[in-house]
Every structure is written in structure tokens, then in C-alpha cells.
Amino acid sequence: MFKLLSLSFILFTLNVSAHPVIYRDGIVVSSFNMDNMNDQQLMYSVTEKFAAGLNSLRFSHDKKDTDLVFAKLNHLAYRYNGHDSQANIYLHSGIGLSDHRAKSQGAFMYGAEADWETRTLFLGLKHFQYYSPHQFDMPVTMARIGFSPFTASFDSLQSWFMIQAMHAPLADKTVSLTPMLRFFYKNVLWEMGASAKGGWMLNLMVHY
Amino acid sequence: MKFIFAVLLVSMSSFSFAESIKVTVNGMVCSMCAQGIEKKFKKIDAVKDIKVDLDNKIVILETKDKQDIEDAVITKMITESGYNVSSIKRGANE
Ligand SMILES: [Cu+2]
Numbered sequence: 001m002f003k004l005l006s007l008s009f010i011l012f013t014l015n016v017s018a019h020p021v022i023y024r025d026g027i028v029v030s031s032f033n034m035d036n037m038n039d040q041q042l043m044y045s046v047t048e049k050f051a052a053g054l055n056s057l058r059f060s061h062d063k064k065d066t067d068l069v070f071a072k073l074n075h076l077a078y079r080y081n082g083h084d085s086q087a088n089i090y091l092h093s094g095i096g097l098s099d100h101r102a103k104s105q106g107a108f109m110y111g112a113e114a115d116w117e118t119r120t121l122f123l124g125l126k127h128f129q130y131y132s133p134h135q136f137d138m139p140v141t142m143a144r145i146g147f148s149p150f151t152a153s154f155d156s157l158q159s160w161f162m163i164q165a166m167h168a169p170l171a172d173k174t175v176s177l178t179p180m181l182r183f184f185y186k187n188v189l190w191e192m193g194a195s196a197k198g199g200w201m202l203n204l205m206v207h208y
Numbered sequence: 209m210k211f212i213f214a215v216l217l218v219s220m221s222s223f224s225f226a227e228s229i230k231v232t233v234n235g236m237v238c239s240m241c242a243q244g245i246e247k248k249f250k251k252i253d254a255v256k257d258i259k260v261d262l263d264n265k266i267v268i269l270e271t272k273d274k275q276d277i278e279d280a281v282i283t284k285m286i287t288e289s290g291y292n293v294s295s296i297k298r299g300a301n302e
Pocket of ligand 1: 019238239240241242
């Protein structure tokens with residue numbers, strides 16, 4: 001057990017949030033919901049490189065739920081600020097508890113995330129691992145590609161069309177493809193989508 | 209008509225007394241993340257108004273009573289928002 005605990009401090013995790021670390025002193029509240037998955041986060045950016053907070057997740061598969069709750073540390077490991085583009089690499093780590101098949105015990109998460117964006121194009125890739133000893137060791141892999149049909153000014157509504165591919169075996173053994181719409185206005189972001197299999201998606205994120 | 213013109217002239221001239229600082233920022237592509245820049249500068253007393261222009265990648269700061277804001281402070285605010293300063297230019301607002 002101790003070995004696993006120390007391992008979790010060395011490894012890092014990745015979460016589902018689009019903005020794992022924001023400006024110094026900023027707070028991110030996000031709620032990511034699909035028909036078979038929920039991810040709620042509250043993260044505080046201590047600096048522009050590190051954010052700490054809480055994350056709770058639920059994966060549902062065949063009416064059986066796996067619940068997870070983590071204390072998290074996110075790190076912006078690399079940032080590229082270009083004239084017309086931006087790229088980021090984030091590392092994530094988490095330590096907490098899992099409730100899987102009526103058994104509660106310790107759990108960890110770790111992973112990495114990369115994105116590249118211009119004002120009209122977005123590419124994102126995330127891979128994270130959720131681990132509960134003797135229970136499960138499950139990946140969540142997510143890729144997103146998006147484009148914005150027009151560039152909106154700073155104070156106006158931004159609209160994006162995106163396609164998300166996700167593989168999360170705790171919720172679904174196969175890859176789900178979800179075309180979606182992303183909107184954001186000032187410090188509020190919301191997304192809605194529907195997968196090819198008929199699943200739904202509804203996300204909300206606020207920066208303070 | 210004359211009155212409107214006079215009001216316009218007065219309001220424009222009062223604007224020209226404000227110091228204007230033009231900061232060119234790299235990496236400013238997403239308006240949601242750039243909210244942090246606005247939030248940070250609004251906390252500075254000397255800042256009367258801030259405009260974020262994503263098309264030209266500039267942040268324009270209007271200061272109260274021709275006050276100046278040091279380059280180091282501007283750079284700190286931009287860096288803490290996650291971006292890089294590429295240049296800082298000063299001049300009366302025209
Ligand atoms: Cu953003």
C-alpha cells in the first residue's frame with residue numbers, strides 16, 4: 001500500500017477538464033456529463049503552472065456505477081505562446097477513493113494532456129489512468145478536434161464545432177464518437193453533444 | 209446637432225488626457241482564458257479601462273490621470289495569466 005501511495009506522488013494524472021490550469025489565483029468549476037459518465041471538478045490555480053483541487057467521477061456500465069473522488073494536482077509542464085497559436089502540455093495526478101462493486105478503497109489517477117489551438121482550430125489529446133488496487137486499472141483516452149466558423153471578439157459569444165472520440169472502458173468497452181457544439185461567453189463555457197450510439201453530453205465550466 | 213458635436217468633442221478630448229499603454233501579447237487565442245488578463249488589470253488602481261483585442265493580439269490599458277504602470281508590473285500580470293509580452297508601447301490616446 002505504501003509503495004502505491006508513494007508511486008502516486010511520482011506519477012501524474014490527467015482529467016477531463018479543458019482548462020486544467022488557468023491564470024494565477026483563478027478558480028475553475030466544471031461539470032462534464034455524458035449518459036454513462038460524470039466528472040465534476042473544483043480546481044484552484046495556485047500559480048499559472050499549478051492547480052490543486054477536487055474531482056469526483058462516476059462511470060456507469062450496465063447499470064453498475066464506479067464512483068471515484070480525488071484530491072488533485074495539475075501541472076502546466078509546457079506552454080507555447082505563438083503569435084497566432086498556443087500549445088500546452090499538462091500533467092495530472094490524483095489520490096483518493098473508489099467505490100466499485102460495493103467495495104470502497106484507495107484509488108489513484110495519473111496522465112497527460114496536450115492541446116494546440118488557434119482562434120479557429122483546436123486539437124486536443126488526453127490519456128489518463130484510473131487505478132484501484134485489485135479492482136481495476138482503467139484508461140480514459142480522449143481526442144478532440146474542433147473548428148470555429150468565425151473569429152469572435154473578446155467580449156462576444158464564441159462558437160465551436162467539435163468531434164470527440166473517447167475510450168473509457170469503465171463506462172463503455174468501445175470507442176464513442178460524439179459530435180458536439182462548444183460555446184463560451186466571457187468566463188462561462190458550455191458544450192452539448194450526442195454520440196453516434198445515442199448517448200448525450202452536457203458540459204458546463206466557469207472560471208472565477 | 210451642434211450640441212452633439214460639442215459633447216463628442218469634449219468626450220474625445222477628455223479621453224486624450226488618459227495615458228494609453230499598448231501591450232502586444234503572444235498566445236492570446238482564446239477569449240475565455242484571456243479573461244484572466246482583464247481580471248488582473250482591473251485590480252490595479254491606476255487602470256481606468258482595459259481592452260483586449262484578439263484580432264491584433266494587443267491589450268490596451270487606459271490609465272487614470274496620466275498615471276504610468278511599470279513594464280515589470282505589466283509583464284507580471286501577463287505572465288501570471290499564462291501569456292508572454294512581446295512589446296509595450298506608450299502614448300497619449302488619440
Ligand atoms: Cu481557453
